[in-house]
Amino acid sequence: MTYCLAMQLDEGLLFLADTRTNAGVDDVGVVRKLHVLVAAPDRVLVLASAGNLGTTQEVLDRLGRDPTRLTSAAQLFEVALCVGQVGQEVVAEHKQALGNADATVSFILGGQIGDDPPDLLRIYPEGNYVRASEDRPFLQIGETKYGKFILELGAAARLPLAGAAKVAVTSMMSTARENVAVGPPYDLAVYRRDSFRLDQHRIDADDPFLAEAAAIWERHLLAAIEELPPVELRSDG
C-alpha cells in the first residue's frame, strides 16, 4: 500500500507521501514515492505514485530518457497524458509475464508551467486524469479512507499553508496508524506559486513532531467525546 496526498492552496501546492514499500509483510522497505520530474526556471513538475513499484520506476526511467516531452509540454494536462501513456506502455510490456499480479500505478501530478496557475491532477491507471478544484482542493492515492475527513475539514476551513501542512501530516499519521503498509519517513514538498522552486523536507519516524502531534490529537479527541451530550441509552417509548 501507499498513501500520497496533494493540496491546492492559495499559496501554491503541497505534496506529502509515505515511503513504505512491501512485497509481503516479510519484505518491507523504504522507497521514495515523491519525485521531482522537472525543476527549471519555466516549470516545476512533481509526481507522486501509488501502485506497482516496478512499473513506477520504469515509468520514471522512460520519462527521464526522453525528457523533452516533459520540458516542452505547454500545459500540465499534456504531461499527465504523457505519464498516463507511458504507464500503460510499461504495464502492457509486462502484463503477460506478471499474470494476475497488479502492475498498475496511480499518480498525482502537480506543478506549474509558465504563466499558467499551479495545477494538480490525478492520473488513473487507464491514462486519463481528474483535476483538483475549489470544491475539492486535494487529491489522494493509495490508502485514502483513513485520512480523508481531516483533509475535507482543512479544505472547508480554507486553512493557509502552515495550517494545511499540519492537516496533511495529520492525514498521513491517521493513515499510518491504521494501515501498517503506510509508514514513515514522510516526504513533504511545498511549491509556492510563481516561485519555480520546490522546498523538500523529510519527516523521519523519530521526528518529535509525530509523537507530540499524536498526543495532542488524543487529548482533543477525548475532550470532544467528553463534551458530547449524553446518548439516550434507555428503550424508546
Place this chain on the structure above:
Amino acid sequence: MTYCLAMQLDEGLLFLADTRTNAGVDDVGVVRKLHVLVAAPDRVLVLASAGNLGTTQEVLDRLGRDPTRLTSAAQLFEVALCVGQVGQEVVAEHKQALGNADATVSFILGGQIGDDPPDLLRIYPEGNYVRASEDRPFLQIGETKYGKFILELGAAARLPLAGAAKVAVTSMMSTARENVAVGPPYDLAVYRRDSFRLDQHRIDADDPFLAEAAAIWERHLLAAIEELPPVELRSDG
C-alpha cells in the same frame, strides 16, 4: 454498504447499526440491520448483519422457523456456528441463480447465555468466527475504516458505557459522512450484564444530537490542528 459495530464493556455490550440499504444509488431505502434473535429470562441474543439483504432476511427467517437451535444452545459460539451454517446454506441455495452477485453476509453476534459472561463474536461468510477480547474489545462489519480509530481510542481509554456510547455514535457519524451507503436512522442496543433484557433506541436523522455532535467535533479537531507545532516547510540542509 453497511456499518455495524459492537463493543464489549465492563457494564455489558453495546451495538450500533446503520439502516441504509441500496440496490444501486437509484434504489435507496431504510432497513433494520440490528435484530434480537432471542430475549428470554436465560439468554439474550443480538445479531447485526452486513451484506446481501436477501440472504440476511432468509437467514433470519430460517432461524425463526427452528428457534430451538437458538434457545437450546449452551454457549454463544454454538449460536455463531449455527448462524454461520444457515448463512452458507442460504448462499448455496441461490448461488447459481445469482451468478457473480455477492450473496454473502457477515454478522456480529452478541449476548449472554445463562451464567456465561456476555460474549461478542464476528461471524464470517465462511461460517467461522472470531471473538472480541480485552485487547480489541470491539467488532465492526461493513464499512469499517472511517470509524475505526475512534473505537480504538475509546477502548484504550477504557471509557465506561456512557462514554463508549458517544464513541460508538461518533464512529458511525464519521463513517456516514464519508460513505453515502451508510446512513441514519441508527439503531442502538445496550445489554447490561446479567440483566437479560435489552434497551433499544433509534437515533433518527434529525436527532439534535447528531448536529450538535458534528459541531463539537469540528471545533475540537480545528483546535487540535491549531495547537500542533509548526511543520518544517523549508528544504532540508
